[in-house]
Structures are given as structure tokens and as C-alpha cells.
Amino acid sequence: xxxxTFFWFFLPTGLAMILFIGLPIISTGIQSFYAxxxxxxxxxxxxxxxxxxxxxxxxxxxxxxxxxxxxxxxxNGFGTYVDRNHLAIKEIGKFWDETNSFGEFxxxxxxxxxxxxxxxxxxxxxxxxxNVLLLGFIIALSLNAVTRRIRGPLIFGTIxxxxxxxLVGSLVLFWMIDAEGIIGANxxxxxxxxxxxxxxxxxxxxxxxxxxGIWHHSPFAFVVFYAALQTVPQEPVxxxxxxxxxxxxxxxxxxxxxIYPVVTFVALISLMDNFRVFEPIIxxxxxxxxxxxxxxxxxxxxxxxxxxFGSAAATSMxxxxxxxxxxxxxxxxxxxxxxxxx
Amino acid sequence: MRETNMxxxxxxxxxxxxxxxxxxxxxxxxxxxxxxANDFPALRTFVETAKGxxxxxxxxxxxxxxxxxxxxxxxxANPSEFSARIAANSSIVPLMNQDLIRPLDDLxxxxxxxIQDSQxxxxxxxxxxxxxxxxxxxxxxxxxxxxxxxxxxxxTYEEVVAASEKIRASGKMQYPYAAAYKAGWNLAEExxxxxxxxxxxxxxxxxxxxxxxxxxxxxxxxxxxxLAGLSNPDYxxxxxxxxxxxxxxxxxxxxxxxxxxxxTLLDDDGDAKITAATKxxxxxxxxxxxxxxxxxxxxxxxxxKNRSDADAEATFRALAHAAANKKMVAxxxxxxxxxxxxxxxxxxxxxxxxxxxxxxxxxxMLPQMGLMHGALGSEIVEFLQGKESAEQALKDVEAxxxxxxxxxxFL
Numbered sequence: 001x002x003x004x005t006f007f008w009f010f011l012p013t014g015l016a017m018i019l020f021i022g023l024p025i026i027s028t029g030i031q032s033f034y035a036x037x038x039x040x041x042x043x044x045x046x047x048x049x050x051x052x053x054x055x056x057x058x059x060x061x062x063x064x065x066x067x068x069x070x071x072x073x074x075x076n077g078f079g080t081y082v083d084r085n086h087l088a089i090k091e092i093g094k095f096w097d098e099t100n101s102f103g104e105f106x107x108x109x110x111x112x113x114x115x116x117x118x119x120x121x122x123x124x125x126x127x128x129x130x131n132v133l134l135l136g137f138i139i140a141l142s143l144n145a146v147t148r149r150i151r152g153p154l155i156f157g158t159i160x161x162x163x164x165x166x167l168v169g170s171l172v173l174f175w176m177i178d179a180e181g182i183i184g185a186n187x188x189x190x191x192x193x194x195x196x197x198x199x200x201x202x203x204x205x206x207x208x209x210x211x212x213g214i215w216h217h218s219p220f221a222f223v224v225f226y227a228a229l230q231t232v233p234q235e236p237v238x239x240x241x242x243x244x245x246x247x248x249x250x251x252x253x254x255x256x257x258x259i260y261p262v263v264t265f266v267a268l269i270s271l272m273d274n275f276r277v278f279e280p281i282i283x284x285x286x287x288x289x290x291x292x293x294x295x296x297x298x299x300x301x302x303x304x305x306x307x308x309f310g311s312a313a314a315t316s317m318x319x320x321x322x323x324x325x326x327x328x329x330x331x332x333x334x335x336x337x338x339x340x341x342x
Numbered sequence: 343m344r345e346t347n348m349x350x351x352x353x354x355x356x357x358x359x360x361x362x363x364x365x366x367x368x369x370x371x372x373x374x375x376x377x378x379a380n381d382f383p384a385l386r387t388f389v390e391t392a393k394g395x396x397x398x399x400x401x402x403x404x405x406x407x408x409x410x411x412x413x414x415x416x417x418x419a420n421p422s423e424f425s426a427r428i429a430a431n432s433s434i435v436p437l438m439n440q441d442l443i444r445p446l447d448d449l450x451x452x453x454x455x456x457i458q459d460s461q462x463x464x465x466x467x468x469x470x471x472x473x474x475x476x477x478x479x480x481x482x483x484x485x486x487x488x489x490x491x492x493x494x495x496x497x498t499y500e501e502v503v504a505a506s507e508k509i510r511a512s513g514k515m516q517y518p519y520a521a522a523y524k525a526g527w528n529l530a531e532e533x534x535x536x537x538x539x540x541x542x543x544x545x546x547x548x549x550x551x552x553x554x555x556x557x558x559x560x561x562x563x564x565x566x567x568x569l570a571g572l573s574n575p576d577y578x579x580x581x582x583x584x585x586x587x588x589x590x591x592x593x594x595x596x597x598x599x600x601x602x603x604x605x606t607l608l609d610d611d612g613d614a615k616i617t618a619a620t621k622x623x624x625x626x627x628x629x630x631x632x633x634x635x636x637x638x639x640x641x642x643x644x645x646x647k648n649r650s651d652a653d654a655e656a657t658f659r660a661l662a663h664a665a666a667n668k669k670m671v672a673x674x675x676x677x678x679x680x681x682x683x684x685x686x687x688x689x690x691x692x693x694x695x696x697x698x699x700x701x702x703x704x705x706x707m708l709p710q711m712g713l714m715h716g717a718l719g720s721e722i723v724e725f726l727q728g729k730e731s732a733e734q735a736l737k738d739v740e741a742x743x744x745x746x747x748x749x750x751x752f753l
Contacts, residue, residue, distance in 0.1 A: 036751040039439075041709060043548070044466035048431070049473050049681050050638050050704045056548070057465060058709050060441040074751065085745040111730070113720070113742065179576060194516070200575035202727065285579035288525030288723040299720070302411040303526060305436045305712030310749050 025320065032080060032313035034073035037066045073310070080314040087318075088112045114315075117291040118322075123206065124292065125274040125326070128213040132270050133263065135214060136221025141251065143222075144229045155226070162219035170283025173212055174199075205289040209280045216280075217273065221266050228259040268330055275323050293319045368663050370397035373656025377643075378413060379428035381405040382602050384475055384678035385641065388428075391664035399656040409433075417442040422646040425657040430641050431705040432712065434463070434471055439709050443470060443644040449658040456666030461681050463642055473642035474665045475678040477602050478702060479535060480636060480693030481626055486619040487514060487595040495621075499539070499565055499628040499635060502596055506572040509595050519572040520585040521598040523726075528581050530718035531637075532598075537562045538703050539628040539635020550710045550752040552743050555736040561629055563725055563732040570726050578723065592616050598625075601693040605677050608690060622689070624696025636697055637705040640681065710752045717743040 040062040046055050082089040088109075095108040109115050143154055161169065176183045177198040188196045198204045232255055240250050256263075278294035281287060287295070293315060300312035375396060379385045389403050404424070406412065414436050416423040422442075429437065437443045445468040450457065454472075463471040481502070483495060488505070491512055496502045502519065509518040522528040537544070542558040545551060570577050574588060582603060588594050590612045599607075607620055625636035643661045645654045664670060668684035675686060679694040687695055705711075717739045725735035747753045 035749045038751040039709065041550075041752075042466075045464075046466075046707060047462070047464045048704060048707075049460050049463075049476060049640050050698070050702075055706075055708060058439045058441075064441060076749075080749055083745040083748065084741050091741075111724070111734075111738065179574070195575060197575040199579050200577075202729075285524060287720070288578035288727070291720075299716075303716060303719070305410060305432060305715070306439065306746075306750055307414060308746060308749060311746070 028313045028316050030072070031309055032317050033075060033077055035076040035080060035310050037063065037070070037074050039063065040066075076310065080310045081318070084112065085311060086114045086314055088114065113291070113296065114293075114318075117293050117296050120206070120290050121275060121277060121292045121322075124210060124213060124277050125271060127210045128217060128274045128277075129267065129270045131214045132217040132221050133267060135218045136266070137225050137263075139218065139222045140225035140229055141255075143226060158222055159219040161216050162223075164216075166216060166279035167283050169216055170212055170280040173208070174284045177208060199284070199286075202289040205284065205286050209277075209284060209286060209290055212280050212284075213274065213277065217270060221270065224262055224266050225259065228262040229255070232258050264330060264334065268327060271326050271330075272323055275326060276319065293322065368395040368397060368659050370395070370399045370656045370659050372399060373650075373652045374400035374402075374425065375653070375657045375660055376400075376402040376404075376424045377426045377428065377657070377661075378404050378406075378409055378416065378424040380409050380430075380641075381407045383605055384602060384674065385428055387670060387674045387677055388474060388664050391667050391670040392660040395660050395663040396656075399660070401660070413437065414440060414442065417646050417648065420648040421650065422648040425646055425649045425653045426661060427644050427646065428641060429471060429644050430477075430639050431637075431707050432639075432715070434642075434644060435707055435709060435712060437644060438465070438470065442647055444647040444654060445469060446472065446645060446658065449645075449655065449662075453655075453659045453662050454666075455662075456683065457662060458666075458681070458683050461642070461665065463640070471642040471644045472662065472665050473640040473681050475602075475641045475680050476694050476698070477600060477639040477641065477679070478625060478636050478694050478697040479531075479598050479600050480634075480697060481623050482589070482597045482599055482604075482607065483621055483623060484595040484616070484619050485621045486615075487518075490514075495623055496596065496626060497624075498630075499536070499569070499626045502626055503565075503568050503572065506569075506596055510572065515593060515595055517572065517574040517593060518595045519569055519597070520574065520577075520580070520588050520594040521569065522580060522582045522585055523566075523570060523573065523577040524581040524584070525578045525723045526719040527715065528719075529578070529722065529726075530715045532566060533562060533718050533722060534705070534715065535598075535625075535637055536565055536628060536635045538637060539626075539631055539633065541631055541633070544706060544711070544714055545708070550747055552714065552740040554714075555733065555740055559736045560732040563722060563735060565628060566722075567726055578726070589620070590616060601691070602678060604690040604693070608676075622692045624693060624700060625702060627700075632701070634697055634700045634702045636702050638694075638697060638702045639705055710747055710750070713746045713750060713752070714739075714743050717746065 040059040041056045042059045043054055044057050046053055081087055084091050091112065092109055095105055099105040099108060110119060139158060143151060143158065146154060175181050178184050179188065179197050184198060187198070188194055198208055236254050237250055240254060245253070276294045277292045278298065281290055281292060281295050297312045297315045297319070300308040300315065377389055379389060386405060389405070393401050393403070410433055413427055413433065417427060417437060418440065427437065427443070434443070447469050450462065450469055450472070457472055461473045462469050463473055481496065487509060488495065491508055491514070493505045493508055496505050506518040509515050521532055523532060537554065537559065540558040540562050542554065542556070542562065544554060546553045574580065574593070580588070582600055585594070585597060585599060586603060586607060589597055589607060592613060604622060608617060610617070625634035627633065628635045643665070645657060666682060668682070671680045671682045671685045676688050676690045679685070679687065679691045721738040721742050722735045724730045725732055744753060
């Protein structure tokens with residue numbers, strides 16, 4: 001496609017992207033550099049049905065004047081980014097000086113909310129993405145080999161996990177793994193341990209969420225792989241069969257190289273999705289054992305009675321950076337291939 | 343002649359029928375009323391009563407358990423989406439911090455007939471809210487289980503622990519105790535209660551500097567952990583609704599729960615035997631303290647600042663009608679502990695009344711308290727899971743709180 005045609009073709013999408021994705025990101029970025037003004041408080045008498053006390057309130061007269069002058073708040077630079085609830089630069093330095101062994105240092109760092117969330121997020125990505133690719137590919141290959149008559153219903157059944165709303169899907173599983181649910185109770189019988197609870201142990205909660213993630217995301221990989229498999233040319237496959245290649249050899253040397261670009265695509269999308277893991281944490285009420293970066297943003301925005309816009313914005317920006325870093329190797333490779341192809 | 347008589351009878355019958363609404367109608371001619379409220383039976387009754395007197399005003403209401411998440415953004419808009427917000431001690435604070443609600447003095451003077459002085463929430467001499475019900479968390483117990491094992495009704499958390507251990511040892515119940523320990527707001531609320539029971543202060547006097555990393559804080563955490571050990575191992579996922587279900591399935595014999603939930607526990611749904619044996623008592627004390635390890639809460643209405651005076655007036659008149667309504671209080675006596683004149687407490691109000699008698703403290707209405715509450719909800723989890731010491735957990739809470747308080751300009 002000539003560049004000019006491409007430009008006009010892309011223009012509407014590009015405009016929409018700037019309007020609905022670009023501008024909000026810029027606004028979030030600006031927000032992340034600001035903190036609230038210093039609160040001017042004053043002592044007043046407060047009375048309620050249970051009695052009167054002397055206590056403090058925010059002095060609205062003085063505060064509203066400051067707010068009007070600078071509605072965005074107090075410029076804080078990277079202050080929010082490096083504070084204890086985010087990158088915690090100062091705290092990490094202190095831990096490094098104070099701790100005696102590396103293990104102790106790691107313990108201290110992973111106790112910080114941002115790193116705690118980052119570790120869960122990365123673990124989730126690391127386990128879910130490859131398994132989704134693998135499972136999706138295996139299902140696609142198997143379904144491709146099934147007789148056409150029953151393929152339709154089978155495909156529908158396979159993509160069900162993707163159709164079910166994530167929150168509903170995780171809630172269903174949450175009830176099933178309850179100590180009195182079908183999975184939970186059977187596990188207790190199987191393990192002969194009446195105290196076994198999937199929800200109370202951190203490791204088991206992580207495993208549950210990861211399994212849920214694989215279950216939920218595999219259909220996406222399957223659908224794309226299945227479509228790609230339809231484009232595999234039959235001649236080389238037939239030639240390979242005549243040459244006596246085994247099924248594995250055919251998959252390894254003909255099918256995989258053919259659908260390789262699609263695998264990259266699915267890996268990219270999957271990584272991006274998994275890095276933003278959020279719904280299962282809410283669905284499984286797993287806030288106690290597993291926090292992700294997206295959950296931190298949610299927590300700052302809704303779980304506090306005071307909304308922490310600066311914190312939420314800073315975590316959002318770092319999530320974007322995190323995704324960019326994760327995707328960088330794949331993107332660089334694609335770019336290089338694109339250059340050599342030209 | 344006869345016909346006219348019939349007509350007269352019909353008209354008087356009609357008048358009788360509509361008489362109730364004519365009595366309720368506060369003659370509001372215009373304006374629009376839109377209320378945001380939490381979702382539990384007493385609030386529904388209250389709002390319904392207010393609706394009965396809406397006159398020709400527009401009337402809308404949103405009942406949502408997610409009310410906290412909507413309130414500030416919705417009231418910040420100008421004009422505000424809601425003309426009134428039913429708030430409580432804690433949820434009025436963000437509205438005050440952001441200057442989103444209006445003083446009610448003039449309206450109370452003009453239309454507040456029947457509202458008692460004790461219902462008025464005044465801050466710096468201005469009436470900011472009108473309370474209509476009180477709430478607290480207190481003990482519920484299974485009379486049959488305690489009687490069978492010869493256990494006296496516990497008055498302190500130490501006795502709760504001992505009783506629970508005895509029940510467990512008897513083999514009757516594996517997890518005899520329950521409280522809403524769900525990580526986040528609920529868990530933090532339990533800490534706040536227990537810490538106040540220990541006589542703790544959250545901040546250094548007159549400042550926003552945290553001061554919970556002390557012996558009282560450690561004792562609080564240790565007590566919470568003991569109780570957690572006697573609860574269902576999934577306690578970190580259990581909110582009020584979940585423990586209510588546990589109770590109704592007969593898995594629990596002792597429980598700390600909101601007074602406002604007693605109605606649903608004592609209704610005709612569920613196992614009649616459990617319902618009959620469910621008894622209420624005051625909140626427990628802890629560590630030899632005099633004041634209960636519980637906080638007192640009020641629910642009351644506030645009016646949005648960013649809304650026209652006409653709407654505010656219409657809204658106030660409707661809500662004030664409910665906040666001084668003796669009939670509602672008599673009809674719905676078992677739904678809540680009403681602060682309205684004419685309320686005669688029934689058996690479901692024991693918890694709150696005991697708490698008030700025992701001089702329970704109200705939930706701290708401080709501008710920075712929400713940040714402390716948030717920090718508690720996430721940072722003490724690892725202590726309960728046995729992954730860190732009580733001192734470390736409290737240090738984490740203080741550090742997490744300080745970062746947030748700095749961002750919000752309190753430090």
C-alpha cells in the first residue's frame with residue numbers, strides 16, 4: 001500500500017486513538033507529577049449523637065483559595081514515583097545498608113507494596129503466557145484433526161471460557177474451591193486434610209489464579225491458531241508425509257514456521273493482557289494474598305475514602321512502562337524482520 | 343338524595359384512602375430530589391418514608407453498597423448528580439475534606455420541626471448532617487451451644503477466645519468464631535475497634551503523625567490473630583455477608599457483626615432452630631479496658647453543595663419529614679436503632695444500646711482517618727498469615743500511611 005493511501009486509511013483510527021488513548025495517557029502522566037496541596041487544618045468542636053469532642057477539620061476557606069490558584073495541586077515531580085508505596089528508592093537504600101544477608105534484603109524489598117504487586121504480576125505473566133500459547137496450540141491442532149461434523153459444537157465449547165465474563169468466571173471457580181464447594185471439599189477428602197483451604201494459603205491462591213488465567217485466556221490463543229492452521233499449505237505437508245515424516249516432525253518443521261508470525265502476535269497480546277491482571281483478584285477476593293499492579297491502581301482510586309489520584313496515575317504510568325519493557329524484545333525482533341524484508 | 347349520600351360516602355372513603363398520603367405530603371411544590379445511599383433495610387425504609395412526602399417534586403434514589411466509591415466524584419460535579427447523600431461518621435469526612443456538602447442551619451430552622459437536637463451533627467458550630475440511626479458492631483451468640491457446654495455469655499474478648507476454644511475442644515464446631523476479616527476495609531475496621539478497646543490513639547495529639555506502632559498496637563494484632571485462629575481459615579475473604587451465611591449454616595457460635603444486620607439474622611428465613619437460639623449482647627471489652635472494643639456509628643443525611651438552593655430545600659423537606667417521623671420509627675422499630683423521637687428499642691437494639699451504655703467511642707471523624715484505614719486494610723494481612731512480626735506489620739502500616747498522607751498534603 002502506498003504511504004499516502006495508508007495515511008488516509010489510517011487517519012480515522014489514528015484520530016480516535018489519539019482522542020481516546022493518547023490524550024488520557026498524557027493527562028494521567030501530568031497528574032502523576034502532582035500531589036495535593038498542603039492541607040490547612042483547624043481545630044473545631046464537633047458534636048454528634050454520642051457527644052461533643054474537639055477535633056480537626058480541613059479549613060475550607062484557606063484551602064479553596066489555594067485550590068483556585070493551582071487546581072492541579074502541588075508539583076511533586078517524581079516524588080510520588082519514588083515514595084514508599086511505589087519505587088521506594090530511599091527505603092531500598094536503607095534496607096541495603098541495614099540488612100545482613102541478601103535474603104533478608106530481598107524479604108524487605110518484597111514486603112513493599114509495589115514490588116509485592118510486581119512480583120505477582122510477573123509470576124502470573126510468566127506462567128500464564130507460555131501455557132496459554134501451548135494449550136491453545138494443542139487444542140487447535142487437535143480440533144483441526146477432528147472430523148468436520150462435530151467441529152462446530154466443539155469449537156463453541158472450547159471458546160466458552162472466553163465468552164464468560166472474567167468476573168463471573170472467577171466467581172464460579174471461587175465458590176467451587178470454597179471449603180464446602182465441589183472442588184474444595186473433594187480436595188480435602190483426597191488429601192485427607194479437613195483444614196485444607198485453597199483460599200487461606202498464599203501459594204494455593206496464586207496457583208488458583210494462574211490456573212484460572214490459563215483457562216480464561218487459552219481460547220483466544222486457540223481461535224487465532226485455529227484460523228492460522230487453515231492457511232497452512234497442503235502440498236509441503238503431503239510431501240513430508242510421503243517422505244515419511246512423523247506427525248511431530250510435520251508440526252515442528254512445516255506448521256510452526258508457517259504460523260510463526262501469528263504466534264508472536266498472540267504472545268504479544270497475551271503478555272499485555274496478563275500484565276494487567278485484575279478481575280480474578282477481585283473475583284477470588286484474593287486481595288490479601290495476591291496484588292497486581294492494576295489492583296494497586298484500583299485500590300488507590302476506590303478502596304480509600306480519599307481518592308489518591310497521584311498514586312494511581314504514577315502506578316498507571318509505570319504499568320505502561322512495564323508493558324513496553326516486556327514487549328521490547330518481541331517488538332525489536334519484528335522491526336528487524338520488517339527492515340530485512342524490505 | 344340517596345345518590346348524593348353515596349357520593350359523600352365515596353368521597354370520604356377516598357379521602358380516607360388518600361388521607362395517609364395527604365398527611366405525609368409536605369406540600370413540596372417543585373425541585374428535584376436525588377438521593378445516594380448505602381443499601382440495607384433501614385435505609386430503604388427511611389428513603390421510602392421521605393418519598394411519601396415528595397409532593398410534586400422529582401424523586402430519585404440510588405441504593406448501592408458501592409456508595410463510597412460514587413459519592414465524591416458524583417458530588418464534585420457541578421451541578422452534582424445527587425442532591426443528598428446518606429452518610430456515616432466515616433463517609434462524611436471525604437465530603438467535608440473536599441467541601442462538597444452545605445450547612446443546614448437555615449433549613450433546620452425553617453423546616454426541621456420534630457428533629458431533635460441530639461440528631462444534629464455540628465462541626466464548628468454549623469449543622470452539616472442530620473443523623474437518624476445508630477449502628478455498631480457487637481457480639482452475637484448461640485444460646486443453645488453456650489448453655490450445653492456451660493459457658494457464660496462472654497463479656498471480654500479474652501472470654502470469647504476461651505469460650506471458642508472450649509467449643510472447639512468439645513468437637514461441636516471446628517471454627518466457632520466469626521468476624522468480617524476480609525482484607526481491606528473490613529479487616530481495618532476490626533483493627534480500629536480492637537485498638538480503641540485497648541485505649542489506643544491513632545495519631546499523635548493534634549497532628550496527622552501516626553502513632554500505632556506501640557504496645558497497644560501489638561496487643562491488638564495479637565488478639566486479632568487469636569480470634570482469626572478460631573475462625574474459618576478463609577477468614578481473609580469473609581465480609582459481613584459471608585459470615586452471616588456461616589452463622590445461618592450453623593457453623594459459628596460466637597460472632598462480631600454489625601447491629602444493622604441483626605434484622606436479617608433474626609428473620610424467618612433459614613433454620614428456625616438457629617434463629618431461635620441466636621441472641622444479641624453488647625460489644626466485648628478487651629485487655630481489662632472499660633470501653634468496648636467497638637466504635638459507634640451514626641447514619642444521617644447531608645445535602646450536596648453543588649446543587650441549586652431550590653433542590654436542596656425540596657430534598658431537605660422530604661428527608662426531614664422522615665428524620666422526624668414517629669410512625670416510621672414505630673413501624674420499623676426492629677430494623678434499626680433510630681435516633682428519632684418516639685423510638686422504643688426492641689430486642690434487636692440491645693447491641694447498640696449496650697454499647698452506648700458502656701461509653702463506646704464513635705468512629706474517629708478525622709480528615710486523615712480514611713488513609714489510615716486504607717493502610718491498615720492491606721498492611722496487617724501478612725501478620726495474620728504469619729509471614730511477619732506484629733512490629734513489622736505496624737511499621738509497614740505507618741510507612742504506607744505516611745506516603746499517602748504526604749501525597750494528600752496532610753504531612
